[in-house]
Amino acid sequence: MRTLEEQWPAPEALSTPLIGIPAGSAVDVDLRLESVHEGILATGEAHAELVGECSRCLDPIRDGITVDLQELFLASPSESDGGSDEERLVVHETVDLEPVLRDAVVTALPFQPVCRPDCQGLCAECGIRLDEAPDDHVHEQIDPRWAALAALTDSAETGAAGPDQKTSSDETEER
Numbered sequence: 001m002r003t004l005e006e007q008w009p010a011p012e013a014l015s016t017p018l019i020g021i022p023a024g025s026a027v028d029v030d031l032r033l034e035s036v037h038e039g040i041l042a043t044g045e046a047h048a049e050l051v052g053e054c055s056r057c058l059d060p061i062r063d064g065i066t067v068d069l070q071e072l073f074l075a076s077p078s079e080s081d082g083g084s085d086e087e088r089l090v091v092h093e094t095v096d097l098e099p100v101l102r103d104a105v106v107t108a109l110p111f112q113p114v115c116r117p118d119c120q121g122l123c124a125e126c127g128i129r130l131d132e133a134p135d136d137h138v139h140e141q142i143d144p145r146w147a148a149l150a151a152l153t154d155s156a157e158t159g160a161a162g163p164d165q166k167t168s169s170d171e172t173e174e175r
């Protein structure tokens, strides 16, 4: 049995759109390689830093990830089904751990990463972070039946043309 404790640069594409291990950053690998009847059994774990952004508030996230690695590399393709694509083989007495790492990492990555489990995200109305907003942060929900009246008040306040005949004729001219 051989044990490895090494640091390797992360390969490309260890990520989802929102979070992942940046290519080239350090991945700590702690691995045991055992010679077994069928080939080589690799077991161990890998640890790396994750960089991403919160799916709710878009804040940057920095986190660690540790994944278990386990794979049996066959000495020769299994003949029963002609060998499947999923099979990993020992080639020239070496094993390719990159796809094993990728599978382990990509399945372990959170689909919707959050900066904190209770992140409130952003206000759908104004976009401020709800965690930082006062508790009573609400936007007045105006009954649609009153919306026309509210629009009228708005335009009066801003000094814009009132919603009378003049407005509609202005709009016509613009087109």
Ligand SMILES: [Zn+2]
Residues within 6 Å of the ligand: 054, 055, 056, 057, 058, 059, 114, 115, 116, 119, 120, 121
């Ligand atoms: Zn967040």
Ligand SMILES: [Zn+2]
Residues within 6 Å of the ligand: 123, 124, 125, 126, 127, 128, 137, 138, 139
């Ligand atoms: Zn708001």
